Amino acid sequence: MAPIGAGAGAPHSRIMGVGAYRPSRIVPNSEVVDAIDSSDEWIQQRSGIKQRRFATDEETIQMMSVASSRIAIERAGITPDQIDCVLVATVSHLLQTPAIAPAIATELGTEHAAAFDISAACAGFCHGVALGSDMVRGGSARHVLVIGVERLSDITDMTDRGTAFIFADGAGAVVIGPSQTPGIGPVVWGSDGEQYDLIRQREDWRDVVGSDDSPGSGVMPHLTMQGNPVFRWASFTMAKVALEALDAAGVTAADLDVFVPHQANMRIIDAMARSMKLPEHVRIARDVAEQGNTSAASVPLALDRMIEEGDARSGDTALLIAFGAGLAYAAQVVTVP
Ligand code: COA
Numbered sequence: 074m075a076p077i078g079a080g081a082g083a084p085h086s087r088i089m090g091v092g093a094y095r096p097s098r099i100v101p102n103s104e105v106v107d108a109i110d111s112s113d114e115w116i117q118q119r120s121g122i123k124q125r126r127f128a129t130d131e132e133t134i135q136m137m138s139v140a141s142s143r144i145a146i147e148r149a150g151i152t153p154d155q156i157d158c159v160l161v162a163t164v165s166h167l168l169q170t171p172a173i174a175p176a177i178a179t180e181l182g183t184e185h186a187a188a189f190d191i192s193a194a195c196a197g198f199c200h201g202v203a204l205g206s207d208m209v210r211g212g213s214a215r216h217v218l219v220i221g222v223e224r225l226s227d228i229t230d231m232t233d234r235g236t237a238f239i240f241a242d243g244a245g246a247v248v249i250g251p252s253q254t255p256g257i258g259p260v261v262w263g264s265d266g267e268q269y270d271l272i273r274q275r276e277d278w279r280d281v282v283g284s285d286d287s288p289g290s291g292v293m294p295h296l297t298m299q300g301n302p303v304f305r306w307a308s309f310t311m312a313k314v315a316l317e318a319l320d321a322a323g324v325t326a327a328d329l330d331v332f333v334p335h336q337a338n339m340r341i342i343d344a345m346a347r348s349m350k351l352p353e354h355v356r357i358a359r360d361v362a363e364q365g366n367t368s369a370a371s372v373p374l375a376l377d378r379m380i381e382e383g384d385a386r387s388g389d390t391a392l393l394i395a396f397g398a399g400l401a402y403a404a405q406v407v408t409v410p
Contacts, residue, residue, distance in 0.1 A: 082212035086205070086249055087256025088410045089151070089216075092144025093377035094137040094244040095364065096128040102238065109234040116238045121339020125241035125365025127226040134166050137244035138177045138222045141373075145218070146181070148410070149248035153182040156248070157214035160204060161190045162197025162221045162369035164398070165228055169278070177220065187214070194272070195335050195397025196262075197221060197369040198245070202393065203260035203403055205249035220246040221369035228274070230295035239338070240296065241365030245373025258322030258406035261314055265400045268306065272298045272398035307337060307396055308344035315349055315394045318404035329355045330389035331379060331409065335396055336361035336371035345394075356384045368397060376409075385409045 101124045102113040116122055128137065138161060146153055159178040166173040174188035193200045198221035205217035225240035249257070274294045283289025315334070319325060332355050334342050339361055346357055358375035367374055372395050379385035387409055394404035 080212035082210045083215070083251030084210075085252040085255045086209040087252035088202075088407055089248045089250045090145045090147070090149030090410055091373060091377050091380060092141040092146070092148060092246045093374050094141040095374070096126040096132045096137070096242050098127050098129055100125050100127050105231065105238050108232045109237050111234065111238060119340065120239060121342075121359070121362050122238060122365050123362050126243060128224050128242040132242070134163060134173055134222050134224055135176055135180065137242075138173070138220045138246070139180050141222070141244040141246040142177065142181055142218055142220055145246040145248050149216070149250065151216060151248065151250070154184045156181070156183045156186050156216050156218045158205070158208060158217045159183065159186050159188040160201040160217060160219045161188070162193065162201050162219070163190060163223055164192060164194050164197070164368060165224045166190065167227065181218075193401045193403070194399060195337065195366070195368045195371065196395040196399065196401040196403050198372045199260070199393055199395040199403035199405060200262065200401070202247065202249065202257065202405060202407070203262060206257040206260075209249055209251055216248055216250045218246060218248055220244060221371070221373050223368045223370050225296070225366075225368055228293060228296050233295065233297070235300045236296055236298050239366045241367050243364060243367040243370045243374050245370050245377055247373055256408040258318065258324075260403055260405045261318040261321055262403035263314075264402070268302070268400045270299075271303050271306075271400060272296065304338070304341060306400065307341045309348060311394060311396050311402060312345045312348035314396075314402055314404050315345065315392060318392060318394065318406055322406035324390060324406055326351050326355065328390055329392055331356050331358070331385045331391035333358040333372055333376050333379065333391055333393050335394060336364065336375050337366050337397070371395070380409065
């Protein structure tokens with residue numbers, strides 16, 4: 074048996090830079106209420122959402138990804154040719170294959186970086202951070218670009234009362250690279266396929282196209298969601314997962330400076346913070362009010378806003394957690410770059 078070289082990774086990993094792209098078109102609640110017989114007051118009270126942003130035709134998945142990534146790469150102090158792998162978390166790239174990641178990697182000017190998409194819905198970005206961190210430590214990449222990007226407006230039924238006011242568009246990116254000290258804690262992640270149908274694409278492509286036996290629907294297979302059970306699962310089960318991620322990293326809630334949960338809904342964010350008994354000094358991301366729920370993009374967008382507004386400072390200890398369709402979830406403690 075020939076000995077196989079093990080390869081050498083970095084001792085630890087860290088987030089080196091964060092970037093974001095927020096689409097140009099601001100959509101206030103007043104623009105979505107008529108089609109769902111709702112009101113600005115109801116939406117704000119039940120979700121905390123005041124407005125969201127929808128991408129224009131020019132603001133494609135690729136365009137928003139490249140724009141957010143260029144900022145993250147510049148802030149990381151590296152150049153695109155130093156990126157060895159591009160991971161794109163998304164559920165709204167509308168081509169079944171190929172993945173969008175290779176096109177993004179090439180437009181950015183990476184030198185044939187490995188590139189693939191992650192399908193873990195709203196949890197996809199935190200899955201990407203976990204994978205990127207392990208790649209850097211395992212030696213399969215020195216720098217990994219992780220992007221969360223969505224155009225949920227393309228796959229949302231604007232007449233569906235349960236989803237039309239929630240989902241939105243945008244992109245966020247981070248560069249993960251080597252570190253002498255731990256900058257990304259162990260991931261706590263998992264899934265629950267018993268709740269597979271709670272958030273899902275309404276039907277698969279065969280049902281849209283149809284067959285000899287049955288005509289297809291011919292309409293875009295929109296997202297559907299059973300809001301109530303999702304709300305309960307997110308508020309309580311996910312708070313436990315968040316506490317497990319603190320434990321795994323060997324820190325307590327008192328050590329935290331910043332909490333960046335998936336921006337699903339302000340009531341879920343508040344319920345999680347209460348259930349985790351987060352101390353007063355912990356600053357909590359509340360990007361959902363301005364941005365809506367951008368699925369895979371929500372955590373990097375929220376982290377970026379906190380950095381931009383001075384609520385998250387370099388060296389701060391932050392807890393990230395994301396959860397959604399699958400059901401899938403992932404959480405980790407990170408150091409703010
Ligand atoms: N506008 C106005 N009224 C609405 C409405 C809307 N868009 N949607 C539902 N209602 C009404 C219902 O008809 C019902 O009226 P009734 O009490 O007279 O029968 C009432 O509001 C309550 O409906 P319900 O479906 O129980 O609402 P809810 O309190 O569960 O709130 C959500 C709905 C979607 C805001 C909530 O379930 C939620 O936030 N879920 C989690 C969603 C989420 O964040 N998902 C992403 C996870 S990744």
